[in-house]
Amino acid sequence: MAEVIQIGESGGSNAEQKLPHNVEAEAALLGALMIDNRLVEDVQMKLRAHHFYEPLHGRIYDQILKLTDKNMVANPVTLKPLFEADEPMKEVGGPAYLAKLTGSGASVIGAKDFAAQVYDLALLRSLVGVGRELVEGAMDTSEDVAPLDQIERAETELYRVAEEGGAEGKAKSFSEATKLALEMAEKALNFGGKLSGLTSGIEGINGKTGGLQRSDLVILAGRPGMGKSSLAMNIAFSCAQRFVRDQQDGIPPEKAAGAPVAFFSLEMSADQLATRVLAAESGISSEKLRMGKIGRDEFQNLARASAELSNLPLYIDDTAGLSIAALRTRARRLKRQKGIGMVVVDYLQLLSGTGRSSESNRVQEISEISRGLKQLAKELDCPVIALSQLSRAVEQREDKRPQLSDLRESGSIEQDADMVWFVYRGDYYLEMRKPEDDHPEFVEWQEEMNRLYGLAELIVAKQRHGSTGKVMMKFDRTVTRFTDVVDESYYAEPRG
Numbered sequence: 001m002a003e004v005i006q007i008g009e010s011g012g013s014n015a016e017q018k019l020p021h022n023v024e025a026e027a028a029l030l031g032a033l034m035i036d037n038r039l040v041e042d043v044q045m046k047l048r049a050h051h052f053y054e055p056l057h058g059r060i061y062d063q064i065l066k067l068t069d070k071n072m073v074a075n076p077v078t079l080k081p082l083f084e085a086d087e088p089m090k091e092v093g094g095p096a097y098l099a100k101l102t103g104s105g106a107s108v109i110g111a112k113d114f115a116a117q118v119y120d121l122a123l124l125r126s127l128v129g130v131g132r133e134l135v136e137g138a139m140d141t142s143e144d145v146a147p148l149d150q151i152e153r154a155e156t157e158l159y160r161v162a163e164e165g166g167a168e169g170k171a172k173s174f175s176e177a178t179k180l181a182l183e184m185a186e187k188a189l190n191f192g193g194k195l196s197g198l199t200s201g202i203e204g205i206n207g208k209t210g211g212l213q214r215s216d217l218v219i220l221a222g223r224p225g226m227g228k229s230s231l232a233m234n235i236a237f238s239c240a241q242r243f244v245r246d247q248q249d250g251i252p253p254e255k256a257a258g259a260p261v262a263f264f265s266l267e268m269s270a271d272q273l274a275t276r277v278l279a280a281e282s283g284i285s286s287e288k289l290r291m292g293k294i295g296r297d298e299f300q301n302l303a304r305a306s307a308e309l310s311n312l313p314l315y316i317d318d319t320a321g322l323s324i325a326a327l328r329t330r331a332r333r334l335k336r337q338k339g340i341g342m343v344v345v346d347y348l349q350l351l352s353g354t355g356r357s358s359e360s361n362r363v364q365e366i367s368e369i370s371r372g373l374k375q376l377a378k379e380l381d382c383p384v385i386a387l388s389q390l391s392r393a394v395e396q397r398e399d400k401r402p403q404l405s406d407l408r409e410s411g412s413i414e415q416d417a418d419m420v421w422f423v424y425r426g427d428y429y430l431e432m433r434k435p436e437d438d439h440p441e442f443v444e445w446q447e448e449m450n451r452l453y454g455l456a457e458l459i460v461a462k463q464r465h466g467s468t469g470k471v472m473m474k475f476d477r478t479v480t481r482f483t484d485v486v487d488e489s490y491y492a493e494p495r496g
Contacts, residue, residue, distance in 0.1 A: 020124040021053035025114045031101040032111035034075045040068045043115040051122035056088045130157045155329045199257045201238020203484050204471040212383035217374040221388040222423035230480040236261040236344050240314040259341025260313035262334045266350035270316040280481040281305040323352045324372040335380050347387035367412035374416040400429050404461050420462040426452040
């Protein structure tokens with residue numbers, strides 16, 4: 001095996017030679033695969049050509065996979081024509097090198113161990129690469145280098161290496177899948193048959209959707225002024241608050257109806273969002289809080305609400321201009337550090353993709369973002385609620401209720417989402433059409449306003465797990481809070 005050991009050892013820098021590798025293990029593995037093609041099934045799910053340190057070995061492995069995939073025999077004879085023009089192969093004696101690899105039949109016994117070592121050493125080389133890039137970036141002191149951006153990139157790369165290392169065994173057996181399904185059904189049963197996921201804080205939504213399910217991407221969309229940011233914060237707050245209550249009741253986290261929440265606000269600051277929560281919990285309007293127009297009793301209510309919320313597991317990141325890669329890195333970090341079980345993004349169109357060109361296609365960029373959010377939901381195994389803008393086409397129609405076709409800039413948003421929700425408030429549009437007090441239609445308008453005032457609709461336009469439909473809610477605009485409608489007869493459809 002002397003000729004085998006030498007391949008890839010000569011030439012190159014000293015640093016490259018010090019990278020973790022075992023060329024002899026690679027050669028032994030390739031020999032074993034050519035002796036017994038059945039071994040390919042044991043290694044191909046985990047091992048890829050780029051995991052080999054010696055590029056020639058990687059190409060040989062790739063050709064072995066291609067031949068066996070076509071149900072052809074892969075041995076030195078069938079592989080020989082594929083490497084006759086390969087220059088690195090000529091340097092080690094030409095296609096005859098393939099026969100040398102099969103020289104030791106004993107390698108068949110340790111094939112799985114050889115494959116595991118080749119794979120592990122490839123991960124170590126990836127780790128070395130991340131470390132080198134991190135050091136080189138940190139040594140660069142030019143003005144246009146942002147250290148925090150470097151840290152985020154390093155975290156992303158480290159997670160990529162870690163994710164690749166855990167790639168084996170992700171497929172679940174049917175018994176495991178049914179166990180998860182039974183656990184979900186048991187949870188729904190324990191919560192009165194309405195809640196199998198995390199709570200939204202609104203019984204109408206929970207009843208319609210079964211709650212927010214793990215690994216789901218939920219798109220919450222609406223025109224400006226509909227209150228989608230308020231609804232998202234209401235849901236985030238309710239979920240975090242329910243987690244605290246479930247903990248106090250001794251319910252284990254995996255069976256809780258609540259969870260710690262990460263709220264990424266790319267539009268509003270953390271203090272603005274906190275003001276909204278305090279307003280809703282204290283019953284004091286946001287405007288009064290901002291202006292300081294509160295009495296002593298109201299201030300006491302505010303202090304009480306603030307004390308009660310001080311330990312709430314709700315984490316707000318108000319960094320502007322995040323890329324989808326940076327958001328995923330931060331969400332993973334919060335998952336690791338705080339154990340978050342829900343992510344809210346306000347809003348999708350303010351994220352940027354990974355493309356560097358200013359001329360990049362915006363539709364493709366939105367597709368990348370929506371796909372990245374869905375992948376994040378699956379990676380963290382938690383619901384991701386992403387707010388989205390709607391196109392102005394809504395305003396051109398007589399019926400202002402949104403439709404799936406109104407989702408702005410990309411059909412991939414609808415495609416990637418497990419659920420699409422629209423927020424619609426009829427009183428908002430009716431108020432814009434208010435006639436003068438002495439106008440003949442004023443009385444009719446006032447009756448309609450009395451019927452619609454303070455009501456909002458959550459239109460479930462898409463739901464993979466259930467039916468579409470409508471959920472009615474009450475909206476208190478003074479404290480920007482959505483709640484359940486108590487008396488359903490209040491919003492009965494008018495007779496035609």
